[in-house]
Amino acid sequence: MVELSGLPEVSAPLPWQAQDWSQLNQQLANGLLPHALLLAGNQYTGKARLAMALSRLLLCHQPSGGLNCGHCHACQLSASGNHGDFRWLQPEEKSRVIKIDQVRSVVEFTNKTAGLGQRKVVVLAPADSMNVNAANALLKSLEEPAADTYLLLVCHRLHSLPATVRSRCQILKLTVPDAQQCLAWLDQATGEREQSERLLALADGRPLLAEQLFQDDTADALAKLRRALQGLLTGRVSVPEAAALFAAASVEEFLAQLAGELQVLLRRTQDQQLTSRQGRAAFVLWDEVLRLQRAVSAGANPNKQVIVDALLVKFGRELGDGPLGDNIQTLRGDVHA
Numbered sequence: 001m002v003e004l005s006g007l008p009e010v011s012a013p014l015p016w017q018a019q020d021w022s023q024l025n026q027q028l029a030n031g032l033l034p035h036a037l038l039l040a041g042n043q044y045t046g047k048a049r050l051a052m053a054l055s056r057l058l059l060c061h062q063p064s065g066g067l068n069c070g071h072c073h074a075c076q077l078s079a080s081g082n083h084g085d086f087r088w089l090q091p092e093e094k095s096r097v098i099k100i101d102q103v104r105s106v107v108e109f110t111n112k113t114a115g116l117g118q119r120k121v122v123v124l125a126p127a128d129s130m131n132v133n134a135a136n137a138l139l140k141s142l143e144e145p146a147a148d149t150y151l152l153l154v155c156h157r158l159h160s161l162p163a164t165v166r167s168r169c170q171i172l173k174l175t176v177p178d179a180q181q182c183l184a185w186l187d188q189a190t191g192e193r194e195q196s197e198r199l200l201a202l203a204d205g206r207p208l209l210a211e212q213l214f215q216d217d218t219a220d221a222l223a224k225l226r227r228a229l230q231g232l233l234t235g236r237v238s239v240p241e242a243a244a245l246f247a248a249a250s251v252e253e254f255l256a257q258l259a260g261e262l263q264v265l266l267r268r269t270q271d272q273q274l275t276s277r278q279g280r281a282a283f284v285l286w287d288e289v290l291r292l293q294r295a296v297s298a299g300a301n302p303n304k305q306v307i308v309d310a311l312l313v314k315f316g317r318e319l320g321d322g323p324l325g326d327n328i329q330t331l332r333g334d335v336h337a
């Protein structure tokens, strides 16, 4: 959940977004900023923060230096979450999906004129948590947006958005954050480089996840889960033992964890190993995990225990005890500490 009130005076983009940010500013200055913009990229890399910075810039009456000014009436309202021309849609508490009623109310909002006479901004974060009906309800607003209205769609998995939505947006694929920039940024929170490096490695290079691990003090718990998954590959850990560690996690968290592990595994695997039996099995399993993630974000409610057991069995049986397992062992030594 993104905080929508009590914001700092100025909402700035993150350091690794500087280039994308200057491009957006240029488009805005030239009157070329699209009315439907899709911000695509990996989860935990700061897309929602970029959407917030852009929203507040669009609403501000006296932007300065390419950022919202922080002092005008509009900035005060957007900082307190009370700007009448601004809507931020995200799944409601305890829900995983953006519901059709939420989308309908936003469509109605886009049809009204701006109250403060400038622009209206709608953010959907993440847009891939809309189910098909909600996405369909949004199509008309995307197709014929009002002149003063900007729709910003934040999206973790581009291909889980219906093609009808994608094709109506200009897509901005955000760059993968540079590790040095992430570390410098993380240092501000952790105060020490060694800690920042450990967190960023655990988070597979996703800086906002690293920050969250630090703030929630959950890095050790995550490292434990990682070790269990790796132990499955070598037969040191049994499926029930590994499953027990996910007892407190939601289906969503479990799938994200497994997808992350598979992604790291595939990324670090030599080309020739990718075509091996295990390499192919890793792709098949990853595909299955992504399909389940899409189903869950669209509102499906599968039996968690069944999913956890089935996927862990496959993970251990089909990927373990071979070159892929060796990769994980040698390359992820950092989390064995």
Ligand SMILES: [Zn+2]
Residues within 6 Å of the ligand: 059, 060, 061, 062, 063, 068, 069, 070, 071, 072, 073, 074, 075
């Ligand atoms: Zn302002």
